[in-house]
Amino acid sequence: MxxxxxxxxxxxxxxxxxxxxxxxxxxxxxxxxxxxxxxxxxxxxxxxRPHAAARQLRTRRSSTIGVHLDPYAGGISGVVLDRFVHALTERATDRGMRLLVFAARTPGQEIERMADLLDGGEVDAVVITGTFHGDPRTGWLSARGVPFVAFGRPWGVDDVADPAHLWVDVDGAAGTRAATTHALQTAGRDVAFLGWPEGSGTGDDRERGWREAMADAGATGIRISAENNVGAARAAVGDALSAAPAVSAIVAASDALAIGAQLAAGAVGYADLPVYGFDNTPAAEALGISSVEQLPERVAAGVLELLMGPTGNVVAPREAAAGTAHVLVEPQLIVRGHSGAG
Structure with a gap:
């Protein structure tokens, strides 16, 4: 060797x-x-690659980044965050850093856990995931002067021109826009959107891509709402198809919703109805459902670039200036099966 x-x-x-x-x-x-x-x-x-233990002795730093691991809740779409944490671990290792994964069930518990880790010198920086409107974690970290990057935008008035903190996110609107455009071109103009109840930053962003693509094409379609599980989606889509059978395709905000939509379509005699999901999970692949791939490996690379720069240790907290405070990853539409794959 x-x-x-x-x-x-x-x-x-x-x-x-x-x-x-x-x-x-x-x-x-x-x-x-x-x-x-x-x-x-x-x-x-x-x-x-600098030796982490030796560097810790010299710099009084832990060379460790803390990242919260969501509680296991089953379902389909959690694999995206699993891939993100795995990729972040690999890329941090390449930069001479380590990851400390910790668990918490609520934002308040997560803040308490972060406080313990920071006070004990166990981590130098933090990566948070799943940001939302009024997220208390970002304000707490900013007030304390902790270097951190969020996988998820601040969900402010203008996250790009006036960002509240450093963030990396997937362009959800671009993903659903691509799926809707493909559906319009291959299936017809009556493309429905299956999303979560309004008020979710991520869900509303994905709905926006569908609305923009439909408006550009001069087309209209129904909006169906369901909680993010297969059973709820199946029931909601079944009701919608019974009332509006002219639907030519369905673009969903997640793979869990898409699987429910596909099951509902088959149950009411529309087995060939094109359905598009979001997350490109193994479940969607196995069922031949077209889906939007989030590319969490690129998200992980963007997080470390903002947190560390091109090399070296974690950079000191810096102002979240417009143009340099975020990385927006454009997802990729994976087309399969009856959605038009060759």
Whole structure:
């Protein structure tokens, strides 16, 4: 096995001192930009990875990022967050960082757990998921001056031009817009949307993509509402199809809703009705349902870029300035089965 590159190797390739390499890794802000970039290129070229334990002794940092793990609730769509945490762990390891996963059942409990971890010096930064209107976690972290990034936007008046904090999110409207456009082109103009009850930031964003695509095409369609489970979706779609059988396709806000829609369509004699989900879970793939792939691996990369920059340790909390405070990942429509796949 080849010998792992050392600080001395990086210093030699970059033409700098060993201390300069250490500064770039541990305190990049104090190094001149041109020098820092030269060292970063050498780090990337050699594949150098700082030793986390040694760095902790030198810097009094834990080299650890805390991330909350949602309670297991069964269902279909939780696999997306599982993939995100897995990808975040892999990419943090590549950057010489570790992940500490913790559990909490409510936002209040999550704040208490974060306080314990931060007070004990167990984590340097935090990643939160599942943001929502009036989220108390983001205000608490900002007030305390903790470096953090959210998987989920602030859901403010203008999250892009006037962001409340650093965030990475999937462009839900772009995903449902792509699904609706495909349905309009291949199935007809009566495309329905199956979403969650109004008031969910994520759900409303996904509905917006459907509305925009329908408006652009000069088309109209019904809006069906159901809680995010297969049974509720099946009942709601069954009722809707009985009252409005002219529906040509259904775009759903999640794969759980899409599976319920497909079951309902089959039960009332519309087995060939195209249905589009969101999350691209193994369940949707197994059933041949077209779905929007969120690309959580890209979300994980974006989180670490905002949290750490191109290299080094966690950066100090910084102002969430417009244009540099967010990464919006465009999802990919995966077309299958009777939704038009070849």
């Amino acid at each position: 080849p010998k792992a590159p050392t600080v001395d190797d990086v210093a030699r390739v970059a033409g700098v001192s060993r201390q300069t390499v250490s500064n770039v890794v541990n305190s990049p802000a104090i190094v001149r930009e041109a020098t820092r970039e030269r060292v970063e290129r050498a780090i990337a070229e050699l594949g150098y």
